[in-house]
Amino acid sequence: MTLSPLLDAPLILQLHVAAAIPAILIGPFVxxxxxxxxxxxxxxxxxxxxxxxxxxxxxxxxxxxxxWGHFGPLHGFSILTLWSLWTGIAHARAGRIHAHRATFQGLWYGGIGGAGLMQFLPGRTINQMVFGGPSELGYVVIGLGVCGFAALWYQQHGPAFGKTA
Structure with missing residues (x-):
């Protein structure tokens, strides 16, 4: 593991990672x-x-x-995150605690889980930091991460599919 890909990255990427660290660490506790x-x-x-x-x-x-210019598919996660934050706060202020919890837990799974795991795709900075250069092992991390998030989701919510009302 090496920090040089991050230290050599543009400042905006360094700020993005700096914001991700507390979001990753605090999220599960909250x-x-x-x-x-x-x-x-x-x-x-x-x-x-x-x-x-x-x-x-x-x-x-x-x-x-x-x-669209410099915007790619992962930028959609940023827009969805901002919308989800606004919605989750509105739910809490209105006393809709179940919707508040569901919105923020969904944001954690999708934003931290989904978008975060995509950072292990070969060629991305996090992949290069962890593996010392572009590596196909990023796909293994993504697969294991998906399994881990699925297990956590199942533990929290039980079987969601195949239920009848």
């Missing part, structure tokens, strides 16, 4: 802890700010082979 107390609220605000910064910085990262 989103999956059963007890809702002042720590939930304080750390929740911190997580929202980290996710917003992550999304905003992500919008300014140049995409190679972008579909």
């Amino acid at each position: 989103l999956f802890r059963k007890r809702v107390d002042r720590w939930h609220k304080r750390l929740g605000y911190t997580w929202v700010v980290a996710m917003a910064a992550l999304a905003i910085f992500g919008l300014f990262i140049q995409s190679h082979g972008g579909l």
